[in-house]
Amino acid sequence: MTRSIGTAAAPGGRPGRLKVFLGAAPGVGKTYRMLDEGRRRARRGTDVVVAYAECHNRPHTEEMLVGLELLPRTRRQYRGREFEEMDLDAVLARRPEVALVDELPHTNIPGGRHAKRWQDVEELLAAGIDVLTTVNIQHLESLNDVVEKITGVPQRETLPDEIVRRAEQIELVDMPAEAVRRRMAHGNIYGPDKVDAALSHYFRVGNLTALRELALLWVAGRVDETLQRYRSEHAIGGVWETRERVVVALTGGPEGETLIRRAVRIASRASGGDLLAVHVVRSDGLSGASPAALASQRKLVESLGGSFHSVVGDHVPTALLEFARAENATQLVLGTSRRNRLEHLLNGRGIGETTVELSGDIDVHMVTHERMGRGRRLAVSGVRAPLVRRIAGAVAAVLLPVLLTVALRGVGSGLNLTSQALLLLLTVVGVAAIGGVGSALLSAVTASLLLNYYFIPPIGEFTITEPNNVLALAAFAIVAVTVAAIVDRSQRLARRAANATAEAETLSSMAGNILGGDQAVEVLLDRTRETFGMDSAELLPRTAPDDEAPDDTAVLKVPVGENSLLVLRGRRLPASQHRVVTAFAAHLAAALDRARLAETAAEVEPVKAADRTRTALLAAVSHDLRTPLASGLAAVTSLRGADVEFSAEDRDELLATAEESLIKLNRLVDNLLDMSRLQAGALPVHLQPTGFEDVMPLALDSLPPTSVPVQTRGLDRTGEVIADPPLLERVIANLVLNAVRHSPEGRPVLVSASTLAHHVELRVTDHGPGLPEQDRDRVFEPFQRLGDHDNNAGLGLGLALSRGLAEAMGGTLTAEDTPGGGLTMVLSLPAAPTSREGTDSA
Numbered sequence: 001m002t003r004s005i006g007t008a009a010a011p012g013g014r015p016g017r018l019k020v021f022l023g024a025a026p027g028v029g030k031t032y033r034m035l036d037e038g039r040r041r042a043r044r045g046t047d048v049v050v051a052y053a054e055c056h057n058r059p060h061t062e063e064m065l066v067g068l069e070l071l072p073r074t075r076r077q078y079r080g081r082e083f084e085e086m087d088l089d090a091v092l093a094r095r096p097e098v099a100l101v102d103e104l105p106h107t108n109i110p111g112g113r114h115a116k117r118w119q120d121v122e123e124l125l126a127a128g129i130d131v132l133t134t135v136n137i138q139h140l141e142s143l144n145d146v147v148e149k150i151t152g153v154p155q156r157e158t159l160p161d162e163i164v165r166r167a168e169q170i171e172l173v174d175m176p177a178e179a180v181r182r183r184m185a186h187g188n189i190y191g192p193d194k195v196d197a198a199l200s201h202y203f204r205v206g207n208l209t210a211l212r213e214l215a216l217l218w219v220a221g222r223v224d225e226t227l228q229r230y231r232s233e234h235a236i237g238g239v240w241e242t243r244e245r246v247v248v249a250l251t252g253g254p255e256g257e258t259l260i261r262r263a264v265r266i267a268s269r270a271s272g273g274d275l276l277a278v279h280v281v282r283s284d285g286l287s288g289a290s291p292a293a294l295a296s297q298r299k300l301v302e303s304l305g306g307s308f309h310s311v312v313g314d315h316v317p318t319a320l321l322e323f324a325r326a327e328n329a330t331q332l333v334l335g336t337s338r339r340n341r342l343e344h345l346l347n348g349r350g351i352g353e354t355t356v357e358l359s360g361d362i363d364v365h366m367v368t369h370e371r372m373g374r375g376r377r378l379a380v381s382g383v384r385a386p387l388v389r390r391i392a393g394a395v396a397a398v399l400l401p402v403l404l405t406v407a408l409r410g411v412g413s414g415l416n417l418t419s420q421a422l423l424l425l426l427t428v429v430g431v432a433a434i435g436g437v438g439s440a441l442l443s444a445v446t447a448s449l450l451l452n453y454y455f456i457p458p459i460g461e462f463t464i465t466e467p468n469n470v471l472a473l474a475a476f477a478i479v480a481v482t483v484a485a486i487v488d489r490s491q492r493l494a495r496r497a498a499n500a501t502a503e504a505e506t507l508s509s510m511a512g513n514i515l516g517g518d519q520a521v522e523v524l525l526d527r528t529r530e531t532f533g534m535d536s537a538e539l540l541p542r543t544a545p546d547d548e549a550p551d552d553t554a555v556l557k558v559p560v561g562e563n564s565l566l567v568l569r570g571r572r573l574p575a576s577q578h579r580v581v582t583a584f585a586a587h588l589a590a591a592l593d594r595a596r597l598a599e600t601a602a603e604v605e606p607v608k609a610a611d612r613t614r615t616a617l618l619a620a621v622s623h624d625l626r627t628p629l630a631s632g633l634a635a636v637t638s639l640r641g642a643d644v645e646f647s648a649e650d651r652d653e654l655l656a657t658a659e660e661s662l663i664k665l666n667r668l669v670d671n672l673l674d675m676s677r678l679q680a681g682a683l684p685v686h687l688q689p690t691g692f693e694d695v696m697p698l699a700l701d702s703l704p705p706t707s708v709p710v711q712t713r714g715l716d717r718t719g720e721v722i723a724d725p726p727l728l729e730r731v732i733a734n735l736v737l738n739a740v741r742h743s744p745e746g747r748p749v750l751v752s753a754s755t756l757a758h759h760v761e762l763r764v765t766d767h768g769p770g771l772p773e774q775d776r777d778r779v780f781e782p783f784q785r786l787g788d789h790d791n792n793a794g795l796g797l798g799l800a801l802s803r804g805l806a807e808a809m810g811g812t813l814t815a816e817d818t819p820g821g822g823l824t825m826v827l828s829l830p831a832a833p834t835s836r837e838g839t840d841s842a
Contacts, residue, residue: 016125019169020104021134024215025208027189028175030134031055031102035064037132038100042068047097051124052086052117054102058188068100076111079687083109088120091129098130105139105159118159135164137215150210151202153759154812156830172219177208201756245274245329248301249320252279255335255369256297262367263333264304275306276327280319281531282312311531317355322533324362331363393435397443400427405450420455421476429483437485448477521591525566528584534570539588541565558582561589632661685808689720689832690728692753692762699732708740709748718753720832721760727805728829731813734802735764735825742768742823759811759828767822771815779815799825 019037023030031053042048049069055061071094074087085108091099101124106117114120121131138147141158148154164170175183183189184203248263250256260277267275279294298308313319324332337350356364404427408420415423424447432440452462521539529537542565556568558581566585573581635658638644639651646654692715700710721728732751739749743766750765771779780803799813802825806813811829818824 014128016127016129016131017169018121018125018130018167019132019171020164020167021132021171021173022164022215022219023134023136023173024175024212025138025180025203026136027180027183028173030136030173032061032064033171033173034100034102034132034134035061035068038068038098039064041098049091049094049096049099051091051099051101052103053100056189057191060188069096074112076109078109078111081688085109085112086117086120088112088114088123091124092127095127096129098132099124101131101133104133104135104163105157107157116159118163135159137211137218140164140218143214143218146214147211151207153202153756156810170219172215174212174215177205177212180208181205244331245276245327246331246333247276247278247320247324247327247329248333249335250277250279250294250297251335252294252297253335254293256293257300258369259333259335259367260297260300260304260306262365264306266331266333266365267306275301275304276309276329277301277306278309278311278320278323280311280313280316282314282316309527311533313533316351317358319533320355321358321360321362326533329362331365332359333365333367336366336368390435390438393431393439394442396431396434397439398446400431401443401447401450405454409454417455421451424451425476425479425483432483432485440485441481444477444481451476521588521595524584524588524591528566528568528581528588531584532568532570532573532581534568536567536569538567538569539564540567556581558585560585561592564589564592628661628665632658632665635661685724685727687722687724687809690723690725691715691720692718692732692760695725695729695732696751699729699736702729702733703737703740706740707745708743710736710740711748711750713750713752715751715753718755718760721811721829722832723809723811723829727809731802731805731827732762732764734799735827738799739764739766739768739823739825742766744768755831756828758831760831762827762829763824764827765818765822765824767818767820770817770821770823780813802827 021030021034021037035050035053038048038050049071050065051071052073053065053070055065071090072087073084074090076083076085086101101117101121104118104121108115108117108120112120114123121133124131137143138151138155139158140161142161144155144158180189181199181203184199244267246263246267248259250259263275263277277297301308309323311319311323313322320332320334323329332355334352334355337352352364352366356366401424404423408415408423428440428443428447431443449462453460525537525539529535539560542559542563556573558566558568560566566581566588568581635654639646639654639658696712696715736749736751743749747767751762752765753760753762755761780799803813806827806829809829811827813828814826816824816826
């Protein structure tokens with residue numbers, strides 16, 4: 001593994017600092033801007049040297065070298081040619097303060113310590129030397145496939161995004177598409193012979209605009225990461241409105257889809273703002289969310305380019321705002337309340353009003369919907385915190401019986417003793433619902449005393465003269481306590497069920513993440529931190545030393561498998577949530593196991609592929625080698641026989657059969673040997689400038705006689721390519737032979753060539769039956785003979801070998817439809833450089 005850039009300390013102090021000039025395309029002025037920065041620093045007295053700069057014969061760029069110290073380059077021989085490279089040892093020996101190193105993704109000519117220039121730069125940084133360098137967006141590994149889809153040109157020289165991402169400074173060198181095309185047309189980027197092809201292919205307005213947007217988005221994402229890291233390191237909780245982030249709060253109710261679409265429109269008006277959907281899971285289970293509705297809304301959010309999050313919180317407004325501030329959100333979208341007037345009267349202010357009051361610098365949008373004011377399920381009482389319930393229950397236990405007694409005394413003799421006792425019993429049940437069984441006992445005692453003093457003769461005394469009244473009072477007390485105990489138990493069971501519902505909802509959200517593909521350990525850790533509202537979530541070895549946490553930060557450690565710990569830092573979690581954290585830890589353990597299994601499977605896959613190849617090889621060899629052996633053996637045996645006298649013509653025919661069989665056998669063996677060398681990486685490749693018009697006659701001469709004509713076009717009008725001539729000859733021969741086999745008699749096979757940007761394409765076109773699109777990759781697999789009905793067609797190695805040889809020479813081989821029917825094989829190879837420009841990426 002290579003070390004992370006800029007992390008190794010210099011022998012005498014800090015490591016060097018890296019500054020990257022990032023461009024969307026060649027010719028936007030990266031090298032010019034790097035040299036200008038070097039001149040500016042040199043004028044301020046900084047020791048600056050040019051370790052390597054590639055000006056591509058551009059006069060204005062070469063003028064920027066005047067006044068700067070240029071270090072000599074090292075010369076290396078490669079495949080019969082001499083190339084110049086940065087002299088790493090000379091830079092280290094010179095030890096400047098700042099080194100200018102152009103073209104960071106460049107692949108070094110063999111002979112130095114490192115294969116890539118960015119590895120040279122790592123060594124300079126480790127030595128404490130600051131480096132200014134240049135990169136094009138198409139060379140970032142994560143965007144390589146996207147750029148190829150946009151431009152149609154594969155990029156062979158790439159570097160890991162992390163190398164650029166860890167730079168201390170990244171400066172985007174931007175230029176509009178039309179300005180780049182004007183520079184190209186004026187000859188300020190490529191030579192005159194390449195201008196027309198470049199403008200009509202790679203440098204089209206659409207390509208340049210797309211590349212420019214990619215560069216802007218990549219840099220914006222990197223800046224956003226830096227901002228989030230800064231806010232986290234400095235514990236900044238306020239919202240910084242650097243980029244619009246819209247959070248939509250979902251309850252799992254029917255209004256969710258309306259809110260999501262409204263939030264999407266708000267985000268889209270913010271020029272690509274982010275959309276985050278959040279659902280708050282209450283630990284008491286009273287969110288009233290429908291799992292099916294939440295799953296549907298999650299799917300809708302993700303289909304619209306947003307992300308879905310689930311957090312745990314007892315107070316919904318606070319949980320929403322904490323999530324929004326943690327994500328640096330600028331706008332929060334809520335639905336207006338579904339409660340009707342009666343529910344407003346009973347329960348007071350709703351979530352929306354409370355959120356608006358606490359929102360501070362976050363804009364809150366209250367969105368109306370068709371379910372507004374139609375009512376929702378009433379919340380079950382008795383969900384207050386235990387201490388609050390005990391205090392409220394104790395007050396109610398004394399106050400409610402007294403108030404009821406005052407009311408009954410006001411009624412006078414209108415009610416008998418039974419009615420009065422039943423009303424006081426209802427009061428005791430109500431107190432049990434508020435404060436539990438302890439408050440109910442206090443209320444029962446209070447009600448018994450009041451019933452005795454005010455309603456049982458003798459009135460005004462705590463004495464009872466009739467036995468029936470004694471029995472009634474005892475029964476009242478027993479019934480009151482029994483009912484209170486039952487009510488309290490039912491509420492505890494209800495709360496337990498509610499907590500279980502909340503846990504299930506939280507785990508359901510986690511399961512949704514896993515089923516949706518969020519299985520990476522890093523993603524699960526981030527989901528865990530979000531769900532429980534913690535400052536951080538880490539996965540550490542069990543042997544890791546304990547870090548001291550600040551006094552106001554709680555640390556929770558949960559085992560994950562046998563060797564790891566999930567460490568959560570932040571607020572103190574209630575005991576009721578620890579079990580859910582343990583379930584999250586189990587998901588993490590499963591994710592780790594899956595990652596280990598995936599690594600094991602990846603190690604086994606090459607062995608399985610080799611077994612499949614061996615099986616296919618044996619099946620193919622058992623037939624295809626037997627045929628030429630049998631023919632050749634029969635011809636030689638006949639010639640050696642003494643019992644038959646052959647004429648001169650017969651002898652020539654038998655000798656020709658033997659020769660043809662041996663040639664075919666030799667070709668099969670050569671293909672097998674070359675295929676095995678390719679798979680083992682041991683095939684020698686000697687690249688050099690090669691012309692198609694020189695190789696084509698040799699390739700055609702090696703083919704067997706055929707009635708299908710072969711025509712060529714444009715081979716002499718394209719420049720040379722970088723290739724190994726014998727290998728290129730075999731590739732062309734295999735492609736033409738394959739086309740001849742499938743072309744109808746009388747329809748010629750066309751071989752044409754054209755230049756495309758820095759590559760030359762050779763097209764071998766036939767008018768045969770063609771191939772379905774789904775088979776076009778399979779045709780390049782070994783021992784495949786798709787569409788062949790002739791058992792004498794060979795092992796099916798021709799196209800597989802051709803693609804392998806093409807890739808070994810730095811090219812590609814793909815299949816396309818022929819207009820009007822048939823198949824076209826497209827061989828793309830790097831164009832041979834006419835100057836040093838061609839050996840480096842632009």
